[in-house]
Amino acid sequence: MSRGKKMGKIVAIALNTFRESIRDRIFYSLLFFAVVLILFSMVLSNLTIGDPLKIVKDFGLGSISIVGTLIAIFVGIGMVYKEMEKRTIFIILSKPLARWQFLIGKYCGLSLTILVEVVVMSILLFVLCFLYVPQIPWNLLYAIIPIFFEILLILAVAFLFSTFSTAFLSGMFTLSIFIIGHFTRDLKSLAQTTEDVLFQTLSNVIYYVLPNLEYLNFKTRVVHHLNISISEVMLSLTYAIFYTIVVLLIGIFIFQRRDIN
Amino acid sequence: MTDSIAVKIKDLKKTFSNGWGKRSTIIKNLNLDIMENEIFGYLGANGAGKTTTFKLMLGLIIPDKGNIFFGGKPASDYKNRSFLGYLPETPYFYSYLTAGEALDFYASLFDMKKSLKKLRVEEMLRLVGLDHVKDLQLRKFSRGMLQRIGIAQAMINDPKLLILDEPMSGLDPMGRKDMRDIILKCRDQGKTIIFSSHIISDVELICDRASILSKGKLQQVIEMDDRQDNKNSTWEIICRGKVFDRSTIKKYGNIKHRATGNRHILSTVDKIAANLIMEEIKNQDLDLVSFGSRRKSIEDIYIKSVGVEGKKNG
Amino acid sequence: MGKKILFIIVLVFFISGVFFCSLNMDKKYHPFTIEDLLYLPSGKFLKGAALGFDEMVADLLWIKALAYFGGHTTTDQNYLWMSHILDIVTTLDPFSQYPYEFGGVILATEIGEVDKSNLLLKKGMENVSKTHERYWYLPFFTAFNYMYYKKDYKTAADYLKMASKFPQSPEYLPLLVSRLYADADSPEIAIVFLREMINSTQSPELKEKLKLRLNEVINQNNIQFLEAAKDQFFLKYYRYPETINEMFKNGLIFYVPVDPRGGTYYISKKDHAVENIIKTQKLKVHIDKKNKVKINMQPLR
Numbered sequence: 020m021s022r023g024k025k026m027g028k029i030v031a032i033a034l035n036t037f038r039e040s041i042r043d044r045i046f047y048s049l050l051f052f053a054v055v056l057i058l059f060s061m062v063l064s065n066l067t068i069g070d071p072l073k074i075v076k077d078f079g080l081g082s083i084s085i086v087g088t089l090i091a092i093f094v095g096i097g098m099v100y101k102e103m104e105k106r107t108i109f110i111i112l113s114k115p116l117a118r119w120q121f122l123i124g125k126y127c128g129l130s131l132t133i134l135v136e137v138v139v140m141s142i143l144l145f146v147l148c149f150l151y152v153p154q155i156p157w158n159l160l161y162a163i164i165p166i167f168f169e170i171l172l173i174l175a176v177a178f179l180f181s182t183f184s185t186a187f188l189s190g191m192f193t194l195s196i197f198i199i200g201h202f203t204r205d206l207k208s209l210a211q212t213t214e215d216v217l218f219q220t221l222s223n224v225i226y227y228v229l230p231n232l233e234y235l236n237f238k239t240r241v242v243h244h245l246n247i248s249i250s251e252v253m254l255s256l257t258y259a260i261f262y263t264i265v266v267l268l269i270g271i272f273i274f275q276r277r278d279i280n
Numbered sequence: 281m282t283d284s285i286a287v288k289i290k291d292l293k294k295t296f297s298n299g300w301g302k303r304s305t306i307i308k309n310l311n312l313d314i315m316e317n318e319i320f321g322y323l324g325a326n327g328a329g330k331t332t333t334f335k336l337m338l339g340l341i342i343p344d345k346g347n348i349f350f351g352g353k354p355a356s357d358y359k360n361r362s363f364l365g366y367l368p369e370t371p372y373f374y375s376y377l378t379a380g381e382a383l384d385f386y387a388s389l390f391d392m393k394k395s396l397k398k399l400r401v402e403e404m405l406r407l408v409g410l411d412h413v414k415d416l417q418l419r420k421f422s423r424g425m426l427q428r429i430g431i432a433q434a435m436i437n438d439p440k441l442l443i444l445d446e447p448m449s450g451l452d453p454m455g456r457k458d459m460r461d462i463i464l465k466c467r468d469q470g471k472t473i474i475f476s477s478h479i480i481s482d483v484e485l486i487c488d489r490a491s492i493l494s495k496g497k498l499q500q501v502i503e504m505d506d507r508q509d510n511k512n513s514t515w516e517i518i519c520r521g522k523v524f525d526r527s528t529i530k531k532y533g534n535i536k537h538r539a540t541g542n543r544h545i546l547s548t549v550d551k552i553a554a555n556l557i558m559e560e561i562k563n564q565d566l567d568l569v570s571f572g573s574r575r576k577s578i579e580d581i582y583i584k585s586v587g588v589e590g591k592k593n594g
Numbered sequence: 595m596g597k598k599i600l601f602i603i604v605l606v607f608f609i610s611g612v613f614f615c616s617l618n619m620d621k622k623y624h625p626f627t628i629e630d631l632l633y634l635p636s637g638k639f640l641k642g643a644a645l646g647f648d649e650m651v652a653d654l655l656w657i658k659a660l661a662y663f664g665g666h667t668t669t670d671q672n673y674l675w676m677s678h679i680l681d682i683v684t685t686l687d688p689f690s691q692y693p694y695e696f697g698g699v700i701l702a703t704e705i706g707e708v709d710k711s712n713l714l715l716k717k718g719m720e721n722v723s724k725t726h727e728r729y730w731y732l733p734f735f736t737a738f739n740y741m742y743y744k745k746d747y748k749t750a751a752d753y754l755k756m757a758s759k760f761p762q763s764p765e766y767l768p769l770l771v772s773r774l775y776a777d778a779d780s781p782e783i784a785i786v787f788l789r790e791m792i793n794s795t796q797s798p799e800l801k802e803k804l805k806l807r808l809n810e811v812i813n814q815n816n817i818q819f820l821e822a823a824k825d826q827f828f829l830k831y832y833r834y835p836e837t838i839n840e841m842f843k844n845g846l847i848f849y850v851p852v853d854p855r856g857g858t859y860y861i862s863k864k865d866h867a868v869e870n871i872i873k874t875q876k877l878k879v880h881i882d883k884k885n886k887v888k889i890n891m892q893p894l895r
Binding site for chain 3: 063068069074077081084085198227232233234236238239245251257258261264
């Protein structure tokens with residue numbers, strides 16, 4: 020089977036997944052929630068003393084991150100759940116395609132959905148910032164792009180859990196990974212201040228095995244116009260991409276071997 | 281009818297663990313050959329393992345032991361699925377797609393050129409009589425319409441082998457006739473069709489052969505041709521009269537006599553005994569209502585074989 | 595079999611890639627750590643718990659803190675909460691300048707916790723980017739603390755010198771530095787500081803409170819000025835003046851200072867001290883019935 024035809028099947032599944040998830044009610048509610056959050060920040064910015072634009076930027080970037088992650092978890096896992104529940108997966112897998120093509124196709128489709136969310140929210144945020152200061156805040160992209168890759172990583176984790184676990188558990192596990200991923204760096208530095216060797220080893224293991232999501236967090240520096248080196252950003256993106264690929268590979272491995280019932 | 285084997289199932293075994301460490305065997309040592317260009321009925325009670333067999337054929341489940349071949353090629357390789365079509369039991373589809381979009385999507389999963397795809401989608405919609413609702417969203421479809429889309433997607437790639445799981449379910453009598461016609465037409469086109477059902481009359485009407493699956497094992501394979509099979513045919517004689525005196529024919533042990541009021545139904549597999557009964561009716565001056573040989577119905581075979589198995593295990 | 599081996603190789607490649615990136619990130623780009631404020635460790639651990647949304651949480655807490663302050667709370671309880679909150683806010687979002695500035699001012703002038711104020715301002719000086727346009731306020735207000743409360747004029751002058759190096763700082767700062775090095779115990783310097791503080795803040799409540807304080811200082815300044823004139827009078831005429839006006843008439847003072855709080859100055863009959871009808875908060879209220887209170891509704895500026 021030629022490369023082009025293999026890609027064609029993945030693309031077909033990706034587009035189909037994209038179309039399905041764009042119409043998902045959860046997606047719309049979360050997007051709406053994000054918009055509300057950003058508009059709320061405008062209200063808050065009136066209450067602060069200091070830099071009102073900062074509040075809009077903080078909340079804007081925060082919403083893109085929160086909502087994107089929630090979409091990855093809930094729409095992502097919901098999609099797998101619906102496939103199994105409604106047995107639409109049976110027809111697709113009975114066709115001449117490999118299981119990994121199905122999984123990757125679904126992943127790419129949802130990534131596209133999340134990209135849409137990030138782009139829409141970013142445009143909204145840029146417009147709002149423009150209202151405060153007549154300048155397009157291009158430097159926010161230094162934070163937004165890593166956020167997007169962080170969400171893609173979480174999405175891969177959600178997919179991994181879905182390959183062997185129920186929808187509810189997958190959601191809980193993925194959310195836990197998200198929480199731990201932001202906490203792991205502090206945990207490691209905390210462990211280093213104690214004398215407890217066991218605690219230190221444990222925190223080191225967690226730090227290196229679980230994703231360190233703080234690598235992709237450039238929000239603070241971007242809002243305060245601090246210097247960010249391109250090489251640091253590139254390195255963090257590489258980390259995210261590699262980690263995502265590892266997770267997807269493990270997911271494919273598990274998915275290849277399981278019985279679909 | 282050619283003699284080559286479309287589907288070969290060899291020594292198939294599948295067990296499931298129910299999560300608490302206990303394993304139950306769904307398919308025990310299944311051996312079955314489906315010949316090319318035949319319509320094969322796959323009978324069995326719910327939970328007998330029909331759907332499991334199909335899933336094993338399609339690579340959705342992995343067998344513990346055994347092999348399945350499609351025309352000599354292993355079924356485990358997904359490339360060999362390009363010549364088959366599958367209709368699952370009560371199929372669901374992506375609700376927001378239209379009929380045309382859904383079929384186009386499934387067609388994309390084959391190596392089909394765009395122009396051919398378009399042609400096939402239109403052809404299939406016409407075949408199942410749904411071309412007028414091409415742009416209607418699937419969530420608005422009735423059960424029967426969804427079933428028809430199901431068969432449409434199963435045939436979208438012009439498959440040589442069709443695997444249909446309860447294709448008649450959800451269809452009204454008209455729909456069932458249409459489905460039967462489609463299946464027959466497929467056979468005329470040279471395709472091989474396997475379908476599972478628990479409605480025996482459907483199987484009787486169109487199948488060339490049928491098998492009964494009970495508790496994971498193949499009980500019987502039945503030929504449905506018109507040749508009288510003496511083993512399975514029964515002489516049935518119905519007469520009317522107050523009493524039927526069986527004393528003369530008592531020595532023939534294999535005569536069944538059922539009486540409801542004035543009506544007597546006598547049946548036997550023995551041709552000689554049947555003639556004797558006719559004589560007795562004349563002698564006892566009873567009214568003859570009907571006389572004929574009834575081919576043993578599949579229903580009887582089914583109940584008998586399932587019953588036997590049931591007695592063995594029960 | 596070949597496919598499986600390929601799969602494993604690819605997997606191992608990417609896993610090593612992950613570790614490579616991770617180790618490099620840690621080596622080259624140190625994770626940001628902040629010095630604890632000694633008395634409030636909680637802020638630091640909170641940082642992880644905000645799950646990467648530290649800035650949003652900091653913003654919310656900051657607005658809450660402002661609302662509390664604006665509601666002119668008077669109990670000590672709430673002011674204790676304020677310093678706690680300021681520490682948390684500045685730990686969650688350490689680069690944000692304004693909380694340090696605002697916190698530094700109110701901790702010293704309203705809450706009376708000068709040491710905490712200094713710690714907060716110093717934390718700010720370490721974390722806030724020196725290119726920030728308001729950075730200079732941090733050493734500036736630190737200088738005020740050392741001058742006004744601690745009477746450590748040398749340190750105050752050092753901090754003021756630091757502040758004067760920033761281009762956004764007012765031009766008169768270097769002059770003030772030399773004044774501090776030379777003639778430290780002068781309330782005029784405090785007035786300059788306070789005026790700058792009032793100018794700098796956008797918080798109307800803080801402006802009000804600072805104005806009250808400024809008026810107090812101006813009052814003290816006036817009293818000191820009048821006392822000095824009174825002593826000069828004594829040296830010249832071998833007696834104390836009866837009224838402020840007398841000193842004016844005799845040319846020892848060229849103007850009668852106005853109390854911005856609305857009071858009037860007079861010489862007390864008892865001990866010839868310069869006093870005011872409206873006493874400073876620290877002294878007991880002493881109302882002399884002979885002189886009527888002149889309500890001076892002059893605005894401050």
